[in-house]
Amino acid sequence: xxxxxxxxxxxxxxxxxxxxxxxxxxxxxxxxxxxxxxxxxxxxxxxxxxxxxxxxxxxxxxxxxxxxxxxxxxxxxxxxxxxxxxxxxxxxxx
Numbered sequence: 001x002x003x004x005x006x007x008x009x010x011x012x013x014x015x016x017x018x019x020x021x022x023x024x025x026x027x028x029x030x031x032x033x034x035x036x037x038x039x040x041x042x043x044x045x046x047x048x049x050x051x052x053x054x055x056x057x058x059x060x061x062x063x064x065x066x067x068x069x070x071x072x073x074x075x076x077x078x079x080x081x082x083x084x085x086x087x088x089x090x091x092x093x094x
Contacts, residue, residue, distance in 0.1 A: 006032065006067075006093040016042045016078045017085040020050035026073050030092040033073055035064040037088055041081035048072075051079040060086070067093070 009027040023033070043055040044064070058064065066073065073092075080086050 009092040011091045014088040032093040033066040040084040040086040045077040048075040051077040
């Protein structure tokens with residue numbers, strides 16, 4: 001078990017619709033993010049390319065835990081699976 005203390009740096013809500021989007025307001029020094037998907041399923045790209053509806057699904061009410069320094073937050077992109085836009089609630093940490 002790690003004894004690391006994480007410092008909260010901010011939060012945002014991202015609307016995930018029919019066009020691929022990335023995190024909109026990554027705070028300076030943020031290296032980690034914790035996200036909750038709400039309202040609809042989404043799909044995610046991890047390499048900076050646009051997310052596609054053929055990427056593996058992340059289901060409504062799932063969490064996305066990007067809690068390691070190895071993640072490059074600016075490289076994540078999201079798109080709705082189909083139909084209704086989703087909300088992605090995001091909390092950033094150092």
